[in-house]
Amino acid sequence: MNELKKIDSDTVTENSWASLRRYTDARIAQGRSGVSLPTQALLAFQMDHASARDAVHIALQTEPLIEALKTAGYDSLVLQSRANDRSEYLQRPDLGRRLNQQAVATLEAYRQQHSEPVQVSLVIADGLSSMAVQSHAAAVAAAVLSRLESRGLSIGPVAIVTQGRVAVGDEVGERLGAQLLILLVGERPGLSSPDSLGIYYTYQPKVGLTDVRRNCISNVRPAGMSIDAASEKLLWLIDESMRLGCSGVALKDQSVSSAGVDSHKNFLLP
Amino acid sequence: MTVYSATAGQQRWQFEDLKTLLAKATPLRSGDCLAGLAAGSARERVAAQIALADLPLKIFLNEQVIPPEIDEVSRLIVDSHDPVAFAPISHLTVGDFRNWLLSDKATSDSLKQLSPGLTPEMVAAVSKLMRVQDLILVASKCRNETAFRNSLGGKGVLSTRLQPNHPVDDPAGVAASILDGLMYGSGDAVIGINPATDNYAAVTELLKMLDDIIQHYEIPTQSCVLTHVTNQIEAINRGVPIDLVFQSIAGTQAANESFGINLALLAEANQAARELNRGSVGNNVMYFETGQGSALSANAHHGVDQQTCEVRAYGVARHFDPLLVNTVVGFIGPEYLYDGKQIIRAGLEDHFCGKLLGLPMGCDICYTNHAEADQDDMDMLLTQMAVAGINFIMGIPGGDDIMLNYQTTSFHDALYIREVLGLRSAPEFEHWLQQVGITQPSGKLAARMPEQFSGLLKAL
Numbered sequence: 001m002n003e004l005k006k007i008d009s010d011t012v013t014e015n016s017w018a019s020l021r022r023y024t025d026a027r028i029a030q031g032r033s034g035v036s037l038p039t040q041a042l043l044a045f046q047m048d049h050a051s052a053r054d055a056v057h058i059a060l061q062t063e064p065l066i067e068a069l070k071t072a073g074y075d076s077l078v079l080q081s082r083a084n085d086r087s088e089y090l091q092r093p094d095l096g097r098r099l100n101q102q103a104v105a106t107l108e109a110y111r112q113q114h115s116e117p118v119q120v121s122l123v124i125a126d127g128l129s130s131m132a133v134q135s136h137a138a139a140v141a142a143a144v145l146s147r148l149e150s151r152g153l154s155i156g157p158v159a160i161v162t163q164g165r166v167a168v169g170d171e172v173g174e175r176l177g178a179q180l181l182i183l184l185v186g187e188r189p190g191l192s193s194p195d196s197l198g199i200y201y202t203y204q205p206k207v208g209l210t211d212v213r214r215n216c217i218s219n220v221r222p223a224g225m226s227i228d229a230a231s232e233k234l235l236w237l238i239d240e241s242m243r244l245g246c247s248g249v250a251l252k253d254q255s256v257s258s259a260g261v262d263s264h265k266n267f268l269l270p
Numbered sequence: 271m272t273v274y275s276a277t278a279g280q281q282r283w284q285f286e287d288l289k290t291l292l293a294k295a296t297p298l299r300s301g302d303c304l305a306g307l308a309a310g311s312a313r314e315r316v317a318a319q320i321a322l323a324d325l326p327l328k329i330f331l332n333e334q335v336i337p338p339e340i341d342e343v344s345r346l347i348v349d350s351h352d353p354v355a356f357a358p359i360s361h362l363t364v365g366d367f368r369n370w371l372l373s374d375k376a377t378s379d380s381l382k383q384l385s386p387g388l389t390p391e392m393v394a395a396v397s398k399l400m401r402v403q404d405l406i407l408v409a410s411k412c413r414n415e416t417a418f419r420n421s422l423g424g425k426g427v428l429s430t431r432l433q434p435n436h437p438v439d440d441p442a443g444v445a446a447s448i449l450d451g452l453m454y455g456s457g458d459a460v461i462g463i464n465p466a467t468d469n470y471a472a473v474t475e476l477l478k479m480l481d482d483i484i485q486h487y488e489i490p491t492q493s494c495v496l497t498h499v500t501n502q503i504e505a506i507n508r509g510v511p512i513d514l515v516f517q518s519i520a521g522t523q524a525a526n527e528s529f530g531i532n533l534a535l536l537a538e539a540n541q542a543a544r545e546l547n548r549g550s551v552g553n554n555v556m557y558f559e560t561g562q563g564s565a566l567s568a569n570a571h572h573g574v575d576q577q578t579c580e581v582r583a584y585g586v587a588r589h590f591d592p593l594l595v596n597t598v599v600g601f602i603g604p605e606y607l608y609d610g611k612q613i614i615r616a617g618l619e620d621h622f623c624g625k626l627l628g629l630p631m632g633c634d635i636c637y638t639n640h641a642e643a644d645q646d647d648m649d650m651l652l653t654q655m656a657v658a659g660i661n662f663i664m665g666i667p668g669g670d671d672i673m674l675n676y677q678t679t680s681f682h683d684a685l686y687i688r689e690v691l692g693l694r695s696a697p698e699f700e701h702w703l704q705q706v707g708i709t710q711p712s713g714k715l716a717a718r719m720p721e722q723f724s725g726l727l728k729a730l
Contacts, residue, residue, distance in 0.1 A: 019730065023443040025672050026446065190670070210568055211568075252470055254469070268445045
């Protein structure tokens with residue numbers, strides 16, 4: 001959030017609790033003119049909205065992502081959903097949930113060339129924020145996959161899906177014959193968080209599953225949930241799901257810790 | 271199955287069944303286009319409205335848009351219909367029903383008595399013939415009051431849900447937004463957090479924290495953490511303090527299954543929360559959220575248009591006497607409601623339909639950053655909703671939800687509309703605000719933070 005400039009006016013009632021901004025990015029203590037938002041705060045909001053609007057329409061650059069994954073030791077495939085461009089993607093979620101013909105062919109060719117079974121498939125979809133994917137999907141993928149490898153699980157190629165929605169991961173997982181599907185996706189950009197990544201997990205993925213079969217870890221970004229905390233939580237979910245043979249609503253997240261998150265005490269109570 | 275038709279000039283239009291007629295008569299929105307259900311032309315849409323206007327209301331008792339054999343929501347609608355309440359309008363067509371609703375025959379009292387005699391599909395049908403001013407006028411006659419630790423929905427009362435979301439549920443971050451909201455007079459409908467995860471331990475911490483704050487400051491309001499209903503039942507069973515039970519609901523059995531719920535589960539949750547008897551002036555314990563497009567989004571709409579599906583969700587809600595029903599109108603995105611115009615109309619339809627079915631309707635007047643909408647659109651919807659007599663809206667610092675990544679109404683927005691229309695908070699909450707010095711005796715905000723709270727800041 002932009003810093004609000006000092007307002008030199010006796011018509012604006014300022015708020016004395018601006019110091020609480022150290023605990024949250026929320027737009028607290030903005031003051032008021034009458035009961036309304038002061039001019040500086042209004043314009044700061046308008047600029048942030050303009051930025052988020054612009055961010056939705058920036059295309060994912062796949063080359064740097066492929067390079068970053070390669071550096072971390074992972075091969076990748078670039079696929080596309082059935083949505084041809086951003087405009088179609090925004091209006092036709094059904095198309096963003098399925099792979100196009102070329103993507104299907106790419107996955108079939110991969111399976112013919114690789115006979116060993118794939119236990120884990122990790123998919124990266126641009127979703128609604130290519131910025132989130134561009135800036136930290138590779139790091140999240142590496143953190144998650146290295147932990148899974150240390151458990152002795154076999155990992156398929158990382159699939160990068162452009163114009164992709166959450167459910168497209170299940171199709172990739174099914175076509176690779178994977179038992180576990182992890183999907184990283186750019187979440188709806190917020191005014192203060194255009195770079196938020198979501199992680200979705202499905203046990204035994206297949207086309208047509210709904211959210212009831214998925215577990216979600218949201219808001220993974222430098223100023224939100226850290227990569228380590230998200231990875232630990234995901235691994236807990238994966239271990240539990242392999243023990244119980246399910247994912248989604250049937251799998252309650254009862255992991256105790258929020259590792260890596262520095263939490264501050266509620267100051268409203270003694 | 272009956273075929274419905276309308277003629278205009280030389281052209282005749284046919285609609286193969288009731289759900290097709292309802293879909294084609296619906297004012298344009300992207301979700302119906304996505305589902306392939308929308309009218310093919312502007313003339314076909316009005317022709318469908320003309321055919322719909324001629325339809326006797328009784329038809330809705332004989333023909334269900336989704337067969338009861340395969341859908342428990344349809345069964346609930348059929349089984350809970352009250353023919354005695356329906357009697358005064360049983361001879362009317364949909365078009366006549368619109369006239370009746372706008373006439374002096376429809377009063378606050380007569381609408382209340384009529385409510386159990388209406389099915390969701392009747393209400394959806396008449397809304398499709400109405401202009402924005404009709405939706406506002408009729409809704410403004412309805413008064414659906416509920417209570418828990420305060421009294422909501424009274425005449426001249428506009429309440430707010432204080433929504434102190436934080437990306438990682440940091441207790442101090444949540445507390446900062448709660449304090450900000452309270453200082454702006456927000457939070458009489460509920461203080462309700464959308465948690466960052468469904469993690470049971472984290473959700474429990476938030477529930478305890480909200481309860482501690484409400485008790486410590488003796489705030490006449492209620493708390494809620496918006497996690498899955500099964501989590502909340504488990505929390506109740508383990509003795510965690512729960513005021514309201516939240517759940518997202520939809521208008522078809524299959525859509526509800528995609529949320530991991532059914533009617534029996536909602537009934538279990540309702541009963542468990544009621545038995546806690548935590549309310550002081552009432553015992554409405556359910557908080558439902560809905561939104562057009564949810565059934566289609568789960569591929570569970572059975573060829574029924576999204577607005578009719580939405581009103582069927584209200585058919586579910588009214589069965590459980592909720593404290594609050596919130597249509598989260600602009601959250602779902604542009605593939606269902608494309609722009610400000612579609613969001614505004616949908617919000618007013620939802621409010622009207624819910625009110626007519628007897629529900630304490632509120633609205634999350636909101637949009638996402640990938641929709642063609644902005645703050646001006648929200649100002650228009652807020653103003654119209656308040657004129658229509660909405661029970662509650664959201665309140666969030668600066669209108670920016672930093673956890674869910676969308677924009678809704680701010681604390682300032684609520685004060686704007688209260689000032690313009692002379693509206694107030696729930697009476698018990700209003701009294702508390704004055705007592706602790708957040709507001710002056712005139713009702714206006716005090717210039718300074720009360721000592722009780724400013725002292726907390728000094729200690730930090």
